[in-house]
Amino acid sequence: xxxxxxxxxxxxxxxxxxxxxxxxxxxxxxxxxxxxxxxxxxxxxxxxxxxxxxxxxxxxxxxxxxxxxxxxxxxxxxxxxxxxxxxxxxxxxxxxxxxxxxxxxxxxxxxxxxxxxxxxxxxxxxxxxxxxxxxxxxxxxxxxxxxxxxxxxxxxxxxxxxxxxxxxxxxxxxxxxxxxxxxxxxxxxxxxxxxxxxxxxxxxxxxxxxxxxxxxxxxxxxxxxxxxxxxxxxxxxxxxxxxxxxxxxxxxxxxxxxxxxxxxxxxxxxxxxxxxxxxxxxxxxxxxxxxxxxxxxxxxxxxxxxxxxxxxxxxxxxxxxxxxxxxxxxxxxxxxxxxxxxxxxxxxxxxxxxxxxxxxxxxxxxxxxxxxxxxxxxxxxxxxxxxxxxxxxxxxxxxxxxxxxxxxxxxxxxxxxxxxxxxxxxxx
Amino acid sequence: xxxxxxxxxxxxxxxxxxxxxxxxxxxxxxxxxxxxxxxxxxxxxxxxxxxxxxxxxxxxxxxxxxxxxxxxxxxxxxxxxxxxxxxxxxxxxxxxxxxxxxxxxxxxxxxxxxxxxxxxxxxxxxxxxxxxxxxxxxxxxxxxxxxxxxxxxxxxxxxxxxxxxxxxxxxxxx
Numbered sequence: 001x002x003x004x005x006x007x008x009x010x011x012x013x014x015x016x017x018x019x020x021x022x023x024x025x026x027x028x029x030x031x032x033x034x035x036x037x038x039x040x041x042x043x044x045x046x047x048x049x050x051x052x053x054x055x056x057x058x059x060x061x062x063x064x065x066x067x068x069x070x071x072x073x074x075x076x077x078x079x080x081x082x083x084x085x086x087x088x089x090x091x092x093x094x095x096x097x098x099x100x101x102x103x104x105x106x107x108x109x110x111x112x113x114x115x116x117x118x119x120x121x122x123x124x125x126x127x128x129x130x131x132x133x134x135x136x137x138x139x140x141x142x143x144x145x146x147x148x149x150x151x152x153x154x155x156x157x158x159x160x161x162x163x164x165x166x167x168x169x170x171x172x173x174x175x176x177x178x179x180x181x182x183x184x185x186x187x188x189x190x191x192x193x194x195x196x197x198x199x200x201x202x203x204x205x206x207x208x209x210x211x212x213x214x215x216x217x218x219x220x221x222x223x224x225x226x227x228x229x230x231x232x233x234x235x236x237x238x239x240x241x242x243x244x245x246x247x248x249x250x251x252x253x254x255x256x257x258x259x260x261x262x263x264x265x266x267x268x269x270x271x272x273x274x275x276x277x278x279x280x281x282x283x284x285x286x287x288x289x290x291x292x293x294x295x296x297x298x299x300x301x302x303x304x305x306x307x308x309x310x311x312x313x314x315x316x317x318x319x320x321x322x323x324x325x326x327x328x329x330x331x332x333x334x335x336x337x338x339x340x341x342x343x344x345x346x347x348x349x350x351x352x353x354x355x356x357x358x359x360x361x362x363x364x365x366x367x368x369x370x371x372x373x374x375x376x377x378x379x380x381x382x383x384x385x386x387x388x389x390x391x392x393x394x395x396x397x398x399x400x401x402x403x404x405x406x407x408x409x410x411x412x413x414x415x416x417x418x419x420x421x422x423x424x425x426x427x428x
Numbered sequence: 429x430x431x432x433x434x435x436x437x438x439x440x441x442x443x444x445x446x447x448x449x450x451x452x453x454x455x456x457x458x459x460x461x462x463x464x465x466x467x468x469x470x471x472x473x474x475x476x477x478x479x480x481x482x483x484x485x486x487x488x489x490x491x492x493x494x495x496x497x498x499x500x501x502x503x504x505x506x507x508x509x510x511x512x513x514x515x516x517x518x519x520x521x522x523x524x525x526x527x528x529x530x531x532x533x534x535x536x537x538x539x540x541x542x543x544x545x546x547x548x549x550x551x552x553x554x555x556x557x558x559x560x561x562x563x564x565x566x567x568x569x570x571x572x573x574x575x576x577x578x579x580x581x582x583x584x585x586x587x588x589x590x591x592x593x594x595x596x597x598x599x600x601x602x
Binding site: 007011012015016017019020021022023025037038039040044047048050051052053054055056062064066067068070071074075079080081082083084243247248249250251254255257258259262263266 | 459460462465468469472536537559562565569570571572573574575576577578579581582583584585586587588591592593594595596
């Protein structure tokens with residue numbers, strides 16, 4: 001392949017970041033199951049600790065298996081660099097730790113994964129980071145929430161569990177005008193369906209646990225630096241733009257240019273807070289990513305078939321899947337996610353809370369659990385589980401009212417999935 | 429004029445692989461400055477790096493004698509690496525042409541299209557808004573360790589350097 005040719009997405013999913021092992025020639029990425037790496041000598045060690053040269057020190061900060069995963073995800077998103085961490089929540093914690101100081105604010109869409117609403121509302125409050133909520137379906141609501149203390153805007157590209165497609169370009173414009181980075185959680189879409197960088201994202205976060213890993217076997221998270229935000233020009237993010245006391249006064253944005261944000265999250269956030277991903281999990285997730293394009297298309301095709309069937313069922317009040325014609329977000333899905341609207345969606349049962357409990361109790365092929373993005377099809381009643389800790393008002397705003405059931409449609413034969421829902425609804 | 433918004437990997441790789449001596453204009457003696465980082469790394473990779481900085485004339489940086497200006501360097505220079513403002517790049521480029529350098533390289537954030545046109549008319553190669561340390565790290569595979577998107581894929585094994593396991597060297601072909 002010549003240097004001028006740009007590899008396609010499917011090629012990147014398999015090859016990005018992964019040359020044969022330099023020491024052994026192993027073609028699959030080895031699992032470097034080690035805590036530490038030897039130094040050549042004292043000078044080499046000093047240069048590594050000072051960030052003067054590139055190399056491995058300690059698996060809490062970097063590891064060659066993690067590194068392949070990081071470059072892979074960054075390449076698929078089209079960013080400048082990546083960082084793999086212990087979970088999607090860890091990724092969010094490191095992003096905000098890098099951007100915010102006590103007393104700072106950020107604006108987040110209120111239609112988010114319930115766990116993120118908890119993290120932002122309660123855990124972040126203890127750090128003095130204040131979240132202000134906006135409506136992901138209304139870009140102007142983000143503008144209305146801006147204050148002089150606002151330091152970032154955060155949305156999910158496809159919101160969980162509501163099946164909402166965010167108008168990324170419109171919200172990005174608000175962030176750009178305000179001079180703050182635009183952070184997009186792209187977990188439900190994956191870069192196969194949507195690349196937020198094309199619509200103005202500055203930072204992308206992922207729960208790798210979901211469709212990227214895709215097999216329900218490993219927890220992981222990632223941060224992608226899009227390389228688009230000018231930290232030096234802004235001057236409002238001293239972690240990047242001011243001399244760094246714990247690295248002998250280097251200025252990260254000056255030294256690392258357009259991948260300084262990813263480096264800052266690694267050499268400060270990850271080094272000091274510690275949520276490293278295990279090399280074994282990084283390996284399993286990498287293996288999953290190799291088949292992402294094939295899996296994601298099948299997930300979407302199966303989801304559309306199940307959603308279509310459900311919308312014709314007499315016990316179902318409504319189906320909220322942007323892939324269905326007539327859905328409020330169908331046009332947005334066609335624009336932002338033309339290959340499919342993802343595989344996670346909600347529907348409402350005419351029988352309300354009790355019918356939701358009955359349905360999850362009667363399925364035999366769908367698994368009743370609190371995850372999404374597995375090869376297996378999954379079902380949950382958010383009001384009694386993932387969104388249980390929220391207030392009634394928060395639940396309804398997050399699209400998790402009492403009658404709501406969420407599906408994550410897997411890769412099984414779609415007629416078996418429909419048959420299982422059919423028998424479970426009949427038994428309820 | 430060549431397109432300076434993006435460069436092929438082959439172009440950058442060829443420049444680095446064919447060069448031995450780099451005159452670094454704006455080299456700083458302060459260890460926290462990016463120029464110091466870059467100089468230390470490039471020396472480590474086997475380049476001869478000659479610092480140029482009138483404020484440091486006659487002193488040494490990383491063991492190398494500092495010159496006040498390019499014309500004072502008596503040995504052959506392959507690359508003139510400009511760690512100065514975009515405005516200062518034009519005068520430095522004229523000197524680079526005068527001393528017979530092969531490449532004018534402007535650092536990250538430094539771009540001067542007039543200087544680039546002048547250098548190209550004189551038969552020099554030009555790189556702007558890039559860092560040779562980052563490019564060497566990217567093309568050798570070392571920057572992969574930092575999770576950086578190298579924008580490169582290859583089914584060939586990266587080349588290890590002679591200094592130890594944690595050192596890669598630039599292959600002349602991808």
